[in-house]
Amino acid sequence: MMNQIEKRVIEFIAEHHIFTLATSKNNLPYACTCFYTYLPEENLFVFTSDKTTKHIADIEQQSMVAGAIALETSIIGKIRGIQFTGTIRELEGKELSIAHKAYIKQFPIAMLAKTTLWGIVPNFIKMTDNRLGFGKKIIWQN
Numbered sequence: 001m002m003n004q005i006e007k008r009v010i011e012f013i014a015e016h017h018i019f020t021l022a023t024s025k026n027n028l029p030y031a032c033t034c035f036y037t038y039l040p041e042e043n044l045f046v047f048t049s050d051k052t053t054k055h056i057a058d059i060e061q062q063s064m065v066a067g068a069i070a071l072e073t074s075i076i077g078k079i080r081g082i083q084f085t086g087t088i089r090e091l092e093g094k095e096l097s098i099a100h101k102a103y104i105k106q107f108p109i110a111m112l113a114k115t116t117l118w119g120i121v122p123n124f125i126k127m128t129d130n131r132l133g134f135g136k137k138i139i140w141q142n
Contacts, residue, residue, distance in 0.1 A: 005043065005140045009127045012080060013038045013069065017106065019045065021120075022066040023058035030054055037106040039099065043122065043142075045084075046091070046099040048115040056118070063087050065120060079130040086122035095119065 022031045032055050034047040045067070049056050059065065065088050070081040091099050099117050104110055127138040 003140060003142055006138055009125060009138055009140060010040050012082060012127060016069050020068045021055055023055045025058040025061045030058055035107055037102050039102055045120040046103050046117055048103065048110060048117055051116055059088050063089065077130050080128060082125060082127045084122045084125045086120045088118055088120045091117045091119045
């Protein structure tokens, strides 16, 4: 049974659509940005990326990744963001069907491209929400 993720964390993830993805290969880090959709019932970040990209080549060696989603603001009291870690894999079968439907709904332009969908199952999420007090953290771990 998965630990319940706090509602405000799920809502923050749903309000955004770009995350920074960090990978590593041969102890060399790499970061990129990706459009994503999030499936709360599956606790799954879904994004599309070509198999020829560096970050996908990296995950063939190391499937543990990290990511971040940030609200861009210069007002200290409104700063919010998420950092997460998890495992990544190419989606298949029923999971792919569900993810594809959700991804196309959020990004209809993706229908025009040949896409490979990837999923990240987070095992740790830390949300900073300064609206709750400076440096307030909400931590979820599975």
